[in-house]
Amino acid sequence: MSKPLLQIALDSTTLEKAVADAKQAESSVDIIECGTILACAEGMKAVSVLRALHPQHILVCDLKTTDAGTVLAKMAFEAGADWLTVSAAAHPATKAGCKKVADDFNAANPDLNVKKEIQIELYGNWTLEDAESWLESGIKQVIYHRSRDAELAGKGWTEEDLELMKRLSALGMEISITGGIVPEDIHLFKEIKNAKAFIAGRALVGEKGRQTAAAIRDKINEYWN
Amino acid sequence: MSKPLLQIALDSTTLEKAVADAKQAESSVDIIECGTILACAEGMKAVSVLRALHPQHILVCDLKTTDAGTVLAKMAFEAGADWLTVSAAAHPATKAGCKKVADDFNAANPDLNVKKEIQIELYGNWTLEDAESWLESGIKQVIYHRSRDAELAGKGWTEEDLELMKRLSALGMEISITGGIVPEDIHLFKEIKNAKAFIAGRALVGEKGRQTAAAIRDKINEYWN
Numbered sequence: 252m253s254k255p256l257l258q259i260a261l262d263s264t265t266l267e268k269a270v271a272d273a274k275q276a277e278s279s280v281d282i283i284e285c286g287t288i289l290a291c292a293e294g295m296k297a298v299s300v301l302r303a304l305h306p307q308h309i310l311v312c313d314l315k316t317t318d319a320g321t322v323l324a325k326m327a328f329e330a331g332a333d334w335l336t337v338s339a340a341a342h343p344a345t346k347a348g349c350k351k352v353a354d355d356f357n358a359a360n361p362d363l364n365v366k367k368e369i370q371i372e373l374y375g376n377w378t379l380e381d382a383e384s385w386l387e388s389g390i391k392q393v394i395y396h397r398s399r400d401a402e403l404a405g406k407g408w409t410e411e412d413l414e415l416m417k418r419l420s421a422l423g424m425e426i427s428i429t430g431g432i433v434p435e436d437i438h439l440f441k442e443i444k445n446a447k448a449f450i451a452g453r454a455l456v457g458e459k460g461r462q463t464a465a466a467i468r469d470k471i472n473e474y475w476n
Numbered sequence: 477m478s479k480p481l482l483q484i485a486l487d488s489t490t491l492e493k494a495v496a497d498a499k500q501a502e503s504s505v506d507i508i509e510c511g512t513i514l515a516c517a518e519g520m521k522a523v524s525v526l527r528a529l530h531p532q533h534i535l536v537c538d539l540k541t542t543d544a545g546t547v548l549a550k551m552a553f554e555a556g557a558d559w560l561t562v563s564a565a566a567h568p569a570t571k572a573g574c575k576k577v578a579d580d581f582n583a584a585n586p587d588l589n590v591k592k593e594i595q596i597e598l599y600g601n602w603t604l605e606d607a608e609s610w611l612e613s614g615i616k617q618v619i620y621h622r623s624r625d626a627e628l629a630g631k632g633w634t635e636e637d638l639e640l641m642k643r644l645s646a647l648g649m650e651i652s653i654t655g656g657i658v659p660e661d662i663h664l665f666k667e668i669k670n671a672k673a674f675i676a677g678r679a680l681v682g683e684k685g686r687q688t689a690a691a692i693r694d695k696i697n698e699y700w701n
Contacts, residue, residue, distance in 0.1 A: 262544065264551060288547050291539055294519035314516055317540045317563055317599050319487065322513050326489060338542055340565030340600025344629045374542050375565025376601040404569045 254475045256448040257464055258427065259455040260313065262286035266293045266300060272456045277305055279464035280455060282448055284311040285332070295330040302331025309333050309365050315372050317341045320348030324369075328356050333365040336394060340375040343384075350390060370394050370427065382419055392447060393419060397430030408439055420445040434463065437470035446475070479700045480665075481673040482689055483652065484680040485538065487511035491518045491525060497681045502530055504689035505680060507673055509536040510557070520555040527556025534558050534590050540597050542566045545573030549594075553581050558590040561619060565600040568609075575615060595619050595652065607644055617672060618644060622655030633664055645670040659688065662695035671700070 259280045261269040269289050277283070283305050285298045290312065298312050312332035316323050317340060327335045337349050346369065353367035370392040371385055382393065395416050397406055408430075416426055420443045428440055429450035440446055449471070454463050484505045486494040494514050502508070508530050510523045515537065523537050537557035541548050542565060552560045562574050571594065578592035595617040596610055607618065620641050622631055633655075644651055645668045653665055654675035665671055674696070679688050 262547075264547070287542070288544050288551070290519075291515055291548060292519050292551060294515075294517050294521070296519070315540075315542045315563075317512070317542070317565075317597070319513050322487075322489070323516060326513075326517060338540075338563065338565060338599070340542075340563060342599075344631075372542070374563070374567075374600075 255428075255446040255471050256281035256309075257455075257467060257471075258282035258284055258309075258311065258429075258448045258450040259460075260284040260286040260429070260450050260452040261297075261301070262288040262452050264288060264292045266297050269293075269297060270300060270304060273301060273305060275457055276455050276460060276464070277308065279461045280308070282309040282311060282450075284313050284450065286452065287313050287315055290314055295326050298327060298330035298332050311336065311370070313372075315374070316345065316349060318345055320345035321352055324349040324352035328352060328367050332367075334368045334370050334392070336370045336372045338375070339371050339373050339377040339381065339393075346371070346385065346390065347388065350388060354389075368392055372396075379415075379418055379422065382422055382424060386423060391423070392425045392427065394427045394429060394450070395419070396428065396450075402431045408436065413439060413443075416440070416443045416446075432467070434466035434470050437467060438474060441474035480653075480671040480696050481506040481534075482680075482692060482696075483507035483509055483534075483536065483654075483673045483675040484685075485509040485511045485654070485675050485677040486522075486526070487513040487677050489513060489517045491522050494518075494522060495525060495529060498526060498530060500682055501680050501685060501689070502533065504686045504693075505533070507534040507536055507675075509538050509675065511677065512538050512540055515539055520551050523552060523555035523557050536561065536595070538597075540599070541570065541574060543570055545570035546577055549574040549577035553577060553592050557592075559593045559595050559617070561595045561597045563600070564596050564598050564602040564606065564618075571596070571610065571615065572613065575613060579614075593617055597621075604640075604643055604647065607647055607649055611648060616648070617650045617652065619652045619654060619675070620644070621653065621675075627656045633661065638664060638668075641665070641668045641671075657692070659691035659695050662692060663699060666699035 257280045259276045311334045312327040313336045316337040356367045372394045425447035427448040432451040484501045536559045537552040538561045541562040581592045597619045650672035652673040657676040
């Protein structure tokens with residue numbers, strides 16, 4: 252198993268703030284995410300500008316795609332995103348549409364360093380059987396989180412969260428984990444073999460963010476080795 | 477009961493196309509929607525430009541909000557949207573956050589012709605009990621649709637769809653209906669007392685779209701009178 256990566260979610264409401272935050276964080280993260288807030292505020296220009304500024308990073312476009320999968324996936328991949336988020340609540344045809352766009356893009360560009368991929372965001376009511384069906388369709392990644400609003404409401408990581416992540420991992424799913432990630436919580440996830448990335452937003456911004464990133468890396472190196 | 481309104485969903489990938497389509501449709505629709513595709517492509521500028529061009533129309537921002545409700549609702553309402561869509565799959569705290577932003581906006585602007593409102597988009601697994609809880613929290617609108625991708629996959633309106641809409645209506649929910657709406661299908665919905673609006677996209681674009689709009693209005697006048 253490989254070590255979990257570190258991902259910054261850029262969720263500012265202006266492109267200016269986002270590019271400044273990304274510039275400060277680029278040496279401390281593996282993955283840069285155009286967050287939902289930024290994408291809704293600035294559109295696909297946010298993705299294409301981040302792609303131009305950070306050609307070596309994995310770039311995620313967090314649209315939480317819920318419908319119109321083919322159009323949105325084309326837009327995001329053409330703007331330069333490597334991975335696109337799709338809501339678990341989307342119709343299976345929407346997920347399949349996104350997956351097909353990614354597959355077609357990969358087939359047309361066999362030399363891509365990072366293959367285009369779909370990440371299912373686990374919102375709403377979903378089951379492990381759903382996850383199995385996603386795997387069968389070739390989708391290998393999910394994002395598990397406390398919602399930002401649940402986090403703000405003070406809802407912490409529960410035993411149920413951790414058990415579900417372990418079971419997703421056992422199925423073979425790669426899991427990115429987000430929702431108020433702090434260094435002191437990394438140990439909670441040490442039994443999740445397929446932890447793909449830890450995602451944080453404001454916690455990774457600025458000089459203090461670089462220190463937090465280093466602290467998270469230390470914990471990752473301690474538990475995944 | 478009032479007659480259902482007619483709503484055009486602008487889902488082009490450029491603002492130029494969207495404003496041209498809106499201009500052609502403005503005399504034949506009551507509600508203009510900045511669709512998800514347009515919002516993701518162009519950001520909130522699409523909403524603010526449509527607001528400037530169409531000050532008398534109800535303006536919907538279709539973000540299918542799934543998280544970060546407070547920030548996204550502020551962005552959408554400040555850009556000029558009257559109604560904001562929120563995914564049924566969103567955490568209750570996200571829905572509550574959006575609702576509070578709308579309520580605060582309405583309280584601060586008592587003279588608004590159109591009150592800021594939240595519309596729950598019925599994606600994923602939801603129940604009538606969920607709908608009751610939304611009503612209890614003061615959310616009065618839902619959007620019921622065949623997903624665009626389900627529609628493309630040839631999935632038609634089913635008895636189950638219609639029965640669910642009737643039950644939502646009986647609860648007191650106002651229901652906007654979308655997904656390949658054509659004049660010949662309007663009769664299917666005649667028993668849905670609280671039909672708030674019929675939403676269509678490309679079907680309402682251009683000169684042919686005006687004819688389609690007129691044909692839908694004729695059917696509305698036939699069945700809701």
